[in-house]
Amino acid sequence: MGKLLRIEWMKIKGYRTFWVLTTLFLISIVGINFSAYYLKQETTQNNAQVNMIMGAPFSFPNVWHTVSYLSAFLLFIPGLIIITSVTNEYTYKTTRQNIIDGWSRKQFIHVKIALVILLSAISSVVVFLTAVLFGSISEGHFSLLNIEFIGYYFIQALSYSMVALILSLLIKRSGFAIGIFFIYAGIIENVLGAFLNYKTSGMGSFKGLGNYLPLNTTDNLIPFPFFRQVVKFGTDSPVYVLLTLSMIYLFLYYVFSVRKFQNDDL
Amino acid sequence: MEVLSIESISKNYGKIQALKSVTFTVSTGTVFGILGPNGSGKTTLLGIVMDILQPTSGTFKLFSVNPVADHRKQIGTLLETPNFYHYLSGEENLRIAASIKERGTNDIHKVLTMVNLYERRSSKFSTYSLGMKQRLAIASCLLGDPEVMIFDEPTNGLDPEGIAEIRELIKKLHHEGKTIIMASHLLDEVEKVCTHVAILKKGNLLATGDVNEILVNEDIVEIGATDLGKLRSVIAMMEPKLNATENGQLLQLSYPVGKARLDDINDHCFKHGLILNHLSLKKKSLETKFFELTNN
Numbered sequence: 386m387g388k389l390l391r392i393e394w395m396k397i398k399g400y401r402t403f404w405v406l407t408t409l410f411l412i413s414i415v416g417i418n419f420s421a422y423y424l425k426q427e428t429t430q431n432n433a434q435v436n437m438i439m440g441a442p443f444s445f446p447n448v449w450h451t452v453s454y455l456s457a458f459l460l461f462i463p464g465l466i467i468i469t470s471v472t473n474e475y476t477y478k479t480t481r482q483n484i485i486d487g488w489s490r491k492q493f494i495h496v497k498i499a500l501v502i503l504l505s506a507i508s509s510v511v512v513f514l515t516a517v518l519f520g521s522i523s524e525g526h527f528s529l530l531n532i533e534f535i536g537y538y539f540i541q542a543l544s545y546s547m548v549a550l551i552l553s554l555l556i557k558r559s560g561f562a563i564g565i566f567f568i569y570a571g572i573i574e575n576v577l578g579a580f581l582n583y584k585t586s587g588m589g590s591f592k593g594l595g596n597y598l599p600l601n602t603t604d605n606l607i608p609f610p611f612f613r614q615v616v617k618f619g620t621d622s623p624v625y626v627l628l629t630l631s632m633i634y635l636f637l638y639y640v641f642s643v644r645k646f647q648n649d650d651l
Numbered sequence: 652m653e654v655l656s657i658e659s660i661s662k663n664y665g666k667i668q669a670l671k672s673v674t675f676t677v678s679t680g681t682v683f684g685i686l687g688p689n690g691s692g693k694t695t696l697l698g699i700v701m702d703i704l705q706p707t708s709g710t711f712k713l714f715s716v717n718p719v720a721d722h723r724k725q726i727g728t729l730l731e732t733p734n735f736y737h738y739l740s741g742e743e744n745l746r747i748a749a750s751i752k753e754r755g756t757n758d759i760h761k762v763l764t765m766v767n768l769y770e771r772r773s774s775k776f777s778t779y780s781l782g783m784k785q786r787l788a789i790a791s792c793l794l795g796d797p798e799v800m801i802f803d804e805p806t807n808g809l810d811p812e813g814i815a816e817i818r819e820l821i822k823k824l825h826h827e828g829k830t831i832i833m834a835s836h837l838l839d840e841v842e843k844v845c846t847h848v849a850i851l852k853k854g855n856l857l858a859t860g861d862v863n864e865i866l867v868n869e870d871i872v873e874i875g876a877t878d879l880g881k882l883r884s885v886i887a888m889m890e891p892k893l894n895a896t897e898n899g900q901l902l903q904l905s906y907p908v909g910k911a912r913l914d915d916i917n918d919h920c921f922k923h924g925l926i927l928n929h930l931s932l933k934k935k936s937l938e939t940k941f942f943e944l945t946n947n
Contacts, residue, residue: 388750395746395747399738399740399743400736400738401738477734477736479734480703481703481730481734482735482748483751484720484723485730485734486724486748487721487723487724487751488720489719489720492720649705650698650703650704650705651703
């Protein structure tokens, strides 16, 4: 795999869009958290009541949860990176050329999946460092309690990027794939989720079915972190159910993308 | 040894049958032309051999065994269009191809020089002209000095000088003992560089074999005289009997290649009191042959 990734590196090293988007993404992780931190400081500074309701989202151990939650809003950016990196190969027909030159189809698709994992891992490290940063400048002592949220973020990142990969394999054209990705992740799944939740609200064990749609499942791993003293958001589903389901979805994404690429006319 | 053997390969795109049970073999050391008009299935066939298209049915063998990805590392292939990363330079693109092939990266400058792209090696691929892109694709085929090369329409987009260079290159590679499989819709190109040929039309294999047997199998002698009727009867007396067809004011006589004797014809006519006003030997025009082959 190292040899294959070195070749992937040769492809992206000179690709400006990749670096612009990646840099933007990593800066935005710090940026979105800074905005929230700043806003929280401003609103609670001279208001004891608000301060009490808000709690201390940027102090350890809450900061792991808060930073993971906020950073996850940016996961459409690595999705975008994956889509451009894969659809580019179709546009330039370099998918064909790589196979012609002697890669197997299996190798090609596995390099792209490795890119998904690598990108998700790198952004998880940045999320970790961001949490350490904001935790350190807030009150309280360093703690690894709740660190599992970084892991949930990693799973969520994998999930968004794999969906982006699958759309790229299915659609093969960048503009169209990006459009569908945004419409699906931003609108369809939310609307469908809300509709299913509404329809199943009185159905006992089927209750909250909409929470188990592919992206909703991983989204729900990290519930809304603010005002937790006052009201609880998100699902009642135990984490292990969400985690198991997330793993199943990731496995299916993997199987589907490999099979799709193996059997396609390129 | 057989470099490639294709066994009853068919390919359907929905209802359209792009290949209909095509079978032929390519032996080591030949320049094998796959000839056919546009849309005859040439690229589809080579795409299947390169594993970028899935055959609907049929199999093929590379180097007499079932194909695997590593076989392709030993074959330099240009399929349909030059496929490169537009944002990378010519040299960087070749570096990627060479890394995938795992046959060394030392000869990148050498192959760039061979196709006259060395001076432009650091320019982005997107700045290349059509002909330069084509030449980079040919350079990529030469990487790692493979024993087998597949060129799909290799002279596409090249100027006359470039076309001549590529044909010379193919001949040179042939003399070095390489096997070359070349798809083309240009009969003249196949006739000039190939030793063997397979002719495809609408997915059907029409003929395959030695290029001299399939493409050029007769010479035409055109004769004319003031009295066409008399000419016809005089010619009819000739031994052996000849196949004569009328073409305007001329008669066309078919001979096996190299068997036409113009002085004998002239002598025969003169002896029978007929003066010819036209006598010429023509190789049967290749286009005519091509239409003949593809129109039945």
